[in-house]
Structure formats: structure tokens, C-alpha cells
Amino acid sequence: MSTTSTIKLKVEFSGGLELLFSNQRSHRIEIPAVVPSDNSTIIDATSKAGDKTKSADVTYLMYHLRDHLLKERVELFMEAGTVRPGILVLINDTDWELEGEGEYVLKDGDEIVFISTLHGG
């Protein structure tokens, strides 16, 4: 298992969602290419070679953002293992509903955008 290989991503928040992420719209992050199947983002000494893994996908990315980047009010970003209803996700400018949603396997250089539709018109 090549635990050392990572992928670089550009993540953007808008529509008011950036307020939960230190009021910063654009973030460049690096995540492992292979991650625990249970989306645990804490790498600790207890993880063993036998633990189930998967290629990093958008669902894992959301957990990663929640655990490492989110500054406040988790419930405004995630709900029941996915984004809160009313948040749009784009993968390389395409509606994530066309890309397999959370199961989309991330590639190096992907751009993921989260837009809240819940803020005033």
C-alpha cells in the first residue's frame, strides 16, 4: 500500500459557505491518494495494514475538510455523511450529480467547488 502518495486539490467555497472556512474562498490542499474506507481522517498508530482502504473520493474530501479546515458549525456543512441539502458541489466545473457525487475518485489537480444556495436572494 503506497501510503506516501498524495493528491493536490483546489477547493473553493462560495455563496456564504466561505464564512465557515476562515472567510477564505480558495484553498489548496493535499490529501492521501489512498484513505481509510470509513473516511477516518486521523492517521494514528493503531491503523494497521489490514484496515480497509479506498481511493480518495469526494466523500473522504468532505470529511477531511470538516476535520481539518472547518472552523465552526459542522452542521451547516455536513449532514448524514454528505453535504447539507442546499449546498451545490461542482467537480471541475461540472455538477457533481453527473460525476457520481461522493463516489467520484479524486485525481491530482482536480478543482472542487462548494456553493451554498441557502443565503439570501
Add this chain to the structure above:
Amino acid sequence: MPPRTCGLCNNARAMLKRPKTGQQICRDCFFYVFETEVHNTITEAKLFKPGDKVAIGASGGKDSTVLAHVMKALNERYQYGLDLFLLSIDEGITGYRDDSLETVKRNQQQYDMPLKILSYDELYGWTMDAIVEQVGKKNNCTFCGVFRRQALDRGAASLGVDHIVTGHNADDIAETVLMNIMRGDIARLGRCTLICTEGEDTIKRSKPFKYAYEKEIVMYAYFKKLDYFSTECIYSPDAYRGHARVFLKDLEAARPSAIIDIIHSGEAFEVSEEVKATQKVQQTCKRCGYMSSNDLCKACTLLEGLERGVANSAITDRARKKLDAEGPAPENLRTIPFYHAPSATPNIAIAINTP
């Protein structure tokens, strides 16, 4: 997953799944169908006639920004012959409205439309900041809603426009249907799905985005890189509406057609004559001339409460009785300038910021 091809042009790569139909379409086809559907909504409801002066209620938020963009495009493409204006209300909320007004001012340049900004401060002598300082954060939305409605009409009258269009979208209307059901407000339920409301002496108001999904409005703004402002009002905790909104988004996630289905349900309610009869006859406010169903309009009642330091008087009947018991309003009470219905207003030159 291999890239999918657009279901409309069968050529370009699909970039969006339409919530209404499930159709997968490319960016250009999306712009085309979105704009065409708004055009169809406008023509089917016969909203405008050539020469109409139309004010776009502009908050700087996504809906009104996209509305301004689309209205300008359709007016040119289909030669509606409309004179378009931007009308903004400055509620006087530091750090919220002052920032969003900057967005509106940029929109004025980008869309080359005259802009009129009317503030609560100049109209009522009170900013929302000052109101919240007196009434707290519990009932402030009541003040803001009543004051905004009247300010929009007054701003429109001063521009001499025939018609105000607002950015209310399908999600907003479905949410209002739910709210009215939950409050048992059957009279409003009958009215809230109307695309256009028009009284005898009120300025026509309509919602060209009545059937436009919020998701598509946001995607449109994103793909077109439109400049909009998106921060929640700092005084906005209208908890009841918040619950309705979350509930609706949950429904939509499970079944996207829920939005349109709820609007159709709202439309299907027939308001009985009995309910209609209990709606009060409209008259004009004795103090300011604005339409009202009582001697005093809601804004004058609220303003009197603020001026006399008993702001919650208009919120509850009990407090209102107490206020009445204290005697009539003092002579020197601040009041709202007298309102002249647009039909009575000569089309005189008005001070607006032209781009």
C-alpha cells in the same frame, strides 16, 4: 465515469443535471433553456407591454443579480421595449447592507441601468441598526418586512415605474406555501403563488423566476461569473422560516420535483368566498396616504411605537391597547412623507444615480 453528452444538442459535454427534469445538459444549452423558460413565464402571464417602466428590486444577492442580467438579455433579445431600473432599499444594517449595496452599484455599471437607492433612514428616520437597538432581535424582522414593502413602493413611485419585479424563485414560493399552511394563513396561501399581484392603487409586482429553481439560479450565476453578495442578514433569525427552508431542502434532496409540486398544490387551493370576505377592505392610511386596511398603515403603527419608545406595541394587541390608553399620538411625532399613488404622480424629473 465517462463524460456524458448533452441531452439537448447531443454535442457538447453535459455539465449540469436539471432538478426539474433530470435532464443532463451542457453549459450553452443550459443558458438557453433557463432564459427561454423565464421568457415563456413572462409571455404566458403577459407581464409586460412595450413602453413599460420596470424596476428590478435589487439586493445584490444571487436572485436579483441573475434577474437583472436575464431581464436585460431578454429585453434586448425579444424586444420587450422595457425601460429597466434597479431599485435598492438600504435598511441600514452595518456590515451587511452597506456591503451588498456596493455589489448593486457594480451591477449598475455592468448592466448599464439607472439605480435608485432609498434608505429606511431617509424615509422613516430609523435604520435597522437603531431599531434592533430598541426592539432587540426578536421582532425586528416584522419591522424590516413592513418597512421594506412600503419603501419599495415608494421608491418605485418616485421613479415613476409601472411595475416592480423581484427575484423570488420557485424554492422561495414553495417555502412560503409551506409557511402559510403551517400558520393557517389561508388568505395568504391563496395569494402567495400568484405570479403577479396588482391592487387598484398599488404598483404591480411580479416574480419572473416563479418557476426557476434556486439550484439553476446559482449555477447560472456561477457559470456566467456574475458578481453577487452572499452573506446572511446579521439580524435574520426568522427561525420558523429557517425550519421551513431546511425541511424543503430535505424534501428536494429526496425528490427534486417537490418544489414545483408544492407550488402546484398552493395554486390548487381555492380560497373560499368566506375567507376572502374576512379580508379587510383597502383604504388609505390617515397619516401617510399609503394603502392600509386600518386607519393607520402598518408602517405608521410601527413607527409610532418606535418614536414613543414602545416599539412592541404594534406586535401584540395587548400592547397596542396599552398604547391607545395612553392617549393619542403626540403632535410632534415623526411621520412618513405623504404617499402619492403612482397614477396621481406626474412624471417629474427625479434624482437618480445614472451610470
